[in-house]
Amino acid sequence: MEVFDDRRGSAVMVAAFLALLYVGVTLISLGPRSISLQGSLMSWTHSTAPSLTQAHVSITCDRPPRDYDLCSINGSSLLDPNSSTFFIMDPNRSNQTDVVMKIHPYPRKKDKTAISLVKEINIVATPPKVPCGVTHNSPALVFSTGGYTGNFFHDLNEGLIPLYITVQTIFYDQDIILVISDWRERWFRKYADLLLHLTHHPVINMDNQTATHCFPSVTVGLIKHGAMVINTTMVPHPKTLVTFQELLQNAYSNTSNTLGLDNIDLEKHKSSSARPRLVIIQREGAGAGRVILNIEEVTAVSEEVGFEVEVLKPRQSSRLADSYRLIHGSHAMIGVHGAGMTHLFFLRPGSVLGQIIPLGTEFVSWDCFEKPARVLGLRYSKYEIEVAESSLIEKFKVDELVLKNPKAYVGGNWSNMHVYMRVQNVKLDIPRFRRFLKRVYENAREFMDKGY
Numbered sequence: 001m002e003v004f005d006d007r008r009g010s011a012v013m014v015a016a017f018l019a020l021l022y023v024g025v026t027l028i029s030l031g032p033r034s035i036s037l038q039g040s041l042m043s044w045t046h047s048t049a050p051s052l053t054q055a056h057v058s059i060t061c062d063r064p065p066r067d068y069d070l071c072s073i074n075g076s077s078l079l080d081p082n083s084s085t086f087f088i089m090d091p092n093r094s095n096q097t098d099v100v101m102k103i104h105p106y107p108r109k110k111d112k113t114a115i116s117l118v119k120e121i122n123i124v125a126t127p128p129k130v131p132c133g134v135t136h137n138s139p140a141l142v143f144s145t146g147g148y149t150g151n152f153f154h155d156l157n158e159g160l161i162p163l164y165i166t167v168q169t170i171f172y173d174q175d176i177i178l179v180i181s182d183w184r185e186r187w188f189r190k191y192a193d194l195l196l197h198l199t200h201h202p203v204i205n206m207d208n209q210t211a212t213h214c215f216p217s218v219t220v221g222l223i224k225h226g227a228m229v230i231n232t233t234m235v236p237h238p239k240t241l242v243t244f245q246e247l248l249q250n251a252y253s254n255t256s257n258t259l260g261l262d263n264i265d266l267e268k269h270k271s272s273s274a275r276p277r278l279v280i281i282q283r284e285g286a287g288a289g290r291v292i293l294n295i296e297e298v299t300a301v302s303e304e305v306g307f308e309v310e311v312l313k314p315r316q317s318s319r320l321a322d323s324y325r326l327i328h329g330s331h332a333m334i335g336v337h338g339a340g341m342t343h344l345f346f347l348r349p350g351s352v353l354g355q356i357i358p359l360g361t362e363f364v365s366w367d368c369f370e371k372p373a374r375v376l377g378l379r380y381s382k383y384e385i386e387v388a389e390s391s392l393i394e395k396f397k398v399d400e401l402v403l404k405n406p407k408a409y410v411g412g413n414w415s416n417m418h419v420y421m422r423v424q425n426v427k428l429d430i431p432r433f434r435r436f437l438k439r440v441y442e443n444a445r446e447f448m449d450k451g452y
């Protein structure tokens with residue numbers, strides 16, 4: 001996967017500014033959504049990209065959605081990377097007052113912490129004062145890898161799934177150019193194989209550009225339907241989490257790995273005497289929270305129940321091809337609620353996902369992982385810990401609200417979740433957990449005996 005870098009002379013420089021025909025600029029601010037407005041937006045987004053001489057250019061901004069803003073320039077525009085600004089290329093408006101629209105191209109707009117880590121993009125309804133340095137023939141899709149990028153859950157929830165939705169909704173079967181602000185090199189390296197399936201062009205790192213770039217049309221922002229979800233009624237083509245999972249499979253099933261997992265003998269798992277493979281996701285790192293404190297005992301009892309066990313400790317630097325190969329070749333995966341459970345997308349339909357649910361995390365466990373697991377056809381089981389299995393018992397008295405009634409303790413204030421998400425670890429009651437493991441084993445064994 002290439003990165004566009006104008007400092008390497010990757011594109012032809014255009015010396016003269018193109019003279020355009022008169023274009024009328026219409027600023028449209030969408031009100032609350034309705035079927036008619038949504039239908040109007042859909043009909044526009046699936047039209048052919050305008051030529052440089054088209055007689056009407058519009059800026060369309062969709063502001064009402066809860067999680068995201070989306071602005072589109074339906075006509076020729078110029079990117080000035082130094083100011084993170086897109087200009088409409090209409091020289092006839094040079095004497096008019098600037099109209100500037102601002103957008104954070106990251107689909108978590110109400111989260112002040114996340115948005116503070118996202119650069120604002122400007123859209124100006126007047127022509128630029130500089131010519132095109134690089135001219136592209138394909139439309140641009142602009143988004144940020146700031147915010148909570150670097151956490152696997154957020155990489156998908158605010159990144160790759162919204163990117164997939166946006167491409168399938170606005171650019172279906174089109175040739176597009178990805179333009180990324182708040183560039184993170186580690187993110188790009190990690191997902192380069194996947195991006196190859198979304199664009200045939202080098203990805204443009206907006207942060208290191210020195211030349212201006214011109215596009216026939218531009219969309220800034222990503223569409224998000226909710227937590228780990230694709231709402232099929234809002235996508236004009238039959239796309240779901242299952243087709244997104246297929247995209248991951250196409251990207252990572254045939255890539256090389258560095259963990260020596262190429263020789264996983266899947267054939268042996270078809271034998272009735274073989275053990276189903278269980279992957280245990282273990283969180284680690286200072287302040288990570290939700291760590292299984294007695295992981296050795298958990299591993300041992302899993303083997304006693306009948307599993308072949310692999311303990312996976314995901315890191316930001318982990319190669320997805322390695323993780324994919326391990327998990328896709330397994331029959332079950334369990335772990336404490338957390339970003340590592342996002343690896344459920346690598347499991348095969350019919351395999352088993354077991355989620356260990358710490359105190360106070362019941363809703364987010366359902367919303368983030370149980371829902372997508374069921375959509376993907378996984379056999380889902382949950383293990384809700386008791387108070388005695390939480391490390392919080394060492395910090396609080398049993399009758400304190402934080403232990404007695406987590407829902408009341410949180411009271412709708414997400415900052416109060418810190419104690420459950422970051423402070424809390426788990427020490428599983430082995431006899432009780434064994435009963436849970438037996439159910440997981442029975443389902444995994446049934447899956448394996450079907451020839452998987």
